[in-house]
Amino acid sequence: MILATMLNSGISLEYYMILSTILFSIGVLGVLIRKNAIIVLMCVELMLNAVNLLLAAFSTYHGKGDGQIFVFFIMVVAAAEAAVGLSILVLLYRNRKTVDVGMFNKLKG
Template identity: 55%
Template sequence: MGNIVEQIQGVPLNHYIIFCSIIFAIGVTGVLIRRNVIIIMMSIELMLNSVNLLLAAFSAYRGDPSGQVFVFFVMALAAAEVAVGLAIIIMVYRNTKSLDIESLSKLRW
């Protein structure tokens, strides 16, 4: 166990932060610019995972396991989200024959 911690601590914390920020930014950009729903879902996963990594890194550096507990929560949540999200995407695809997110911009004034 301590081994893993040491492994993690082998990389400076700043690197984790910069790396995760980059991944998170990529996720955000993906969500913002892509119109394909599946890619948007993947981008969201990317964001979640960047946060997970960061949580794990902080947890290891501070010796506080609750960060890792949160990682498990996030993973469970991501799994649920993907399940529901994919179901919605399938229904949308059946109705519109399209995975374009703009195809459902009907919920407005």
């Protein structure tokens, strides 16, 4: 009960907006700055998580659970994406013996 009254004081929505904006930008930074394809995939996961956090915050402030269901579905899709993406990466590594995204330029013609 003490925790509930403590939480009642509330954190402003701006806190979550700023936090998820910064986390999303860190994800963008990682995608741009890193050349290891696995780390790039990880940074995409970080961006997805930042969006999830913002969606959950808006859902809570709105007082409806629908947003949190969407977060759940985003997690489902992200898990499937990670599985397929990583198996494609393993296949690429088997062919090219590298995970450097700069080396995957065969489609460039």
